[in-house]
Amino acid sequence: xxxxxxxxxxxxxxxTQRLVEAMFGSGTVLGHTACGAPKVEGYGxxxxxxxxxxxxxxxxxxxxxxxxGVDAESAREQLRRVTGRILTAAERKxxxxxxxxxxxxxxxxxxxxxxxxxxxxENGRMTLGEIDVLRGEDLDAWxxxxxxxxxxxxxxxxxxxxxxxxxAVATMVSSREGRG
Numbered sequence: 001x002x003x004x005x006x007x008x009x010x011x012x013x014x015x016t017q018r019l020v021e022a023m024f025g026s027g028t029v030l031g032h033t034a035c036g037a038p039k040v041e042g043y044g045x046x047x048x049x050x051x052x053x054x055x056x057x058x059x060x061x062x063x064x065x066x067x068x069g070v071d072a073e074s075a076r077e078q079l080r081r082v083t084g085r086i087l088t089a090a091e092r093k094x095x096x097x098x099x100x101x102x103x104x105x106x107x108x109x110x111x112x113x114x115x116x117x118x119x120x121x122e123n124g125r126m127t128l129g130e131i132d133v134l135r136g137e138d139l140d141a142w143x144x145x146x147x148x149x150x151x152x153x154x155x156x157x158x159x160x161x162x163x164x165x166x167x168a169v170a171t172m173v174s175s176r177e178g179r180g
Contacts, residue, residue, distance in 0.1 A: 054165025069118030111168035
C-alpha cells in the first residue's frame with residue numbers, strides 16, 4: 001500500500017504502477033483480463049486485486065487456490081445516496097434508513113461488498129446489490145468492524161486507515177481447488 005501524491009485518476013494510476021514495479025520489478029505493467037480483472041504478466045495463476053481510494057493505492061496478491069479482493073474508501077456522504085442500490089432486500093430489513101445509518105457502518109458494507117465482488121471478477125454481470133454480506137445477527141460485529149463472513153463464504157476483515165479511510169480484505173479458498 002502506498003499514499004497517493006496528488007488527486008485524480010492519473011495520480012491513482014501512478015501510485016498503483018509504483019506498487020506494481022516495487023513488487024514485480026521495473027517495467028512490469030499491470031494489465032487486465034478479458035473480464036476487466038487486474039493481472040500481472042508472468043505471475044501465473046496467482047490473483048491480483050487493486051484498489052485506490054481513501055488517499056492510498058493497494059495492490060494485493062494471493063497464492064494458488066485462494067481468491068482475494070481489496071477495496072479502500074473514505075467515509076463520505078455519497079454512501080448514503082447509493083445505499084438503496086447496493087443493499088439486498090434482506091439487508092434493507094436489517095438497516096435503518098440511510099439518513100439514520102452510521103456512515104462508518106455504510107463504509108464497511110460498501111468496502112466489504114466491493115472486496116467480495118473482486119473475488120470473482122469473471123462474474124461481471126453481478127451488482128453490489130446482489131452480494132449479500134449483512135445478516136441481522138451480525139450487525140453488532142459490523143459496527144465494531146470485526147471479521148465477518150458473507151453468505152457466499154468469503155471472510156472479510158477491515159483495516160482502519162489514516163483519517164477516515166477503511167480497507168476491506170476479502171478472502172476465500174477457491175472451490176475450483178476442491179478446498180471450499
